[in-house]
Amino acid sequence: MTLDRTAPARPAGPALDAPAAPRRVTPAQWASQSLTMAWRSLVQIKHNPSELLDLSIQPIMFVLLFTFVFGGAIYGSADAYLQFALGGLIAQNALFLTIYTATGLATDLQKGTFDRFRSLPIARSAPLSGRIMGDVVRQLWSLVVLLVVGVVLGFRITTSPVAVLAAFGLLVAFTLAFSWTSVLLGVLARDPEKVQIYGFTVLFPLTFASNAFAPTETMPGWLQAWVAINPVTRMADALRGLLVGGPVAANAVATLLWGVAFAAVFGPLAVWALRTRV
């Protein structure tokens, strides 16, 4: 096993003889590098198909459990509950999935893969943007699974295909912005297992202390105050409006404003953490 000497590396000689390399990447290169990174994030599913099961089984389990275990108690019948709860389940699942961004990033940081990427002449943001693109694909897959399972169980979409697409769009827009919290978590935790612990410590209360699974009116007053403004509540309501009818605009705007707020606070923090901790 020796290296092929007939194919020399770059010819030896002073660097300045070679044409100067560009100082930075072009937007087209950025896009291509991000897509390559997204490919990388998704192609691993091929070797670890159980990830696809993770992406499917957990949402399916939540739908089945909530609909048939709690549905009757909360809403009188499983059927009526599903019409109410699916929007909430979709919102919750989307937030849970952002953990993938954090675990992936923490793994790259821990294993030295991130250093390799940073030593390449590529856009600084490509490893991050590519990972997030890959995670958007995971989001969409999971969303489709949830909708199909819901419809099989009797969920009726009463709006238009355009409204359904708008629901997809809102979900992706919010999770993209929310992903900055996940990026920060991934950088600070540096260990995929810790990411899971910290992540769900935040995500469980955030998603359950909302109207995703139970109507706000049934909760104590102090909790109602929080539930009313919780981004999960606003997104769940917006998704309900887009899938089964009801008010959309105010909830969608509130969801997007929450997204902007998350990005504005956690974006700079995440970038700062990446710059200083790496």
Next chain:
Amino acid sequence: MVSTRTDGHGRDSEISMTTVGPPCHRGGVPPAIEAEGLVKRFGATTALAGASLSAVEGTVLGVLGPNGAGKTTATRVLATLLAPDEGRALVGGYDVVAEPHRVRSLIGLTGQYAGVDEALTGTENLVLIARLLGQSRAASRRRAAELLDQFGLTEAAGRAARTYSGGMRRRLDLAASLVGRPRILFLDEPTTGLDPASRNELWDMVRSLVGDGVTVLLTTQYLDEADQLADDIVVIDRGTVVATGTPDDLKARAGAAVLQMRPAQPEQLAVVERVASELAGATPTVENGSVAVPAPDESLMPAVVRRLDDVGVRLAELTLRRATLDEVFLALTGHRAVEPTDDQTDLRETA
């Protein structure tokens, strides 16, 4: 087994604190790597305290030092992963702080921890890098196949890297750092944790790359590794460079030769020690049943042999050798490079 010193004797044995050393401007070619006064602090810890080094194009610069000496920090600064707090570094003629993107287009980096994606196959890992570097799909596949072949990984090409052995992973990592045919390669402790066979393979690869004109900066805490591979060595300790030179220079500067004697009968060790001490006028060290003493000139060996013969001591082994880098390190820094462990002993024996 008797060997004698041939050269390098009689130089000033005092070690000077070096700034950028003279070996860098050989033949008027600007150095491939040149760093001056690098300082890097992490909170209260100073990882680099004004380190300077320089690597000649097409050679191996060994950066030698114990754990925590600042080797990895220096590598990360030179590979544009960390900005120095003070000082300046040029890699391939480009400033690592002002023009990091240009530096990155010239370098390859293999870290202490293999930076491969364990969820991807060997092929995918290499295709990923090639695609990121802007190569077409077909060219990327070709380059990946070529490298996998060169590194003996063709059979494992379609398997996820997580199933690879430590040595295979390290080879894949090195292959990944070569995808873009870098002119300057940073190898940060590339053989730490490898078995002797894998380590020898890696050494051959490094030699072969240098034969192709690549400049290599290699950090190591193994003295024999620096001795084997490096054209020039900088010895780094607590964030500063304590010496620079060729392996031979360093050995000569740290005190010339050592006479080593092993009596045929172990109980005569004390006699040998006394004779050596008397004739050399220095305190011998006794280790593993043999006595080593600094030999200031060539007359010591025959004198010792005669005297031992007179007192009836037979020697199983007599060696006049140049000081090892370990002894050099001890002389330069006042402490040993690595406290001897079983692992370390094994490595030296198989070297």
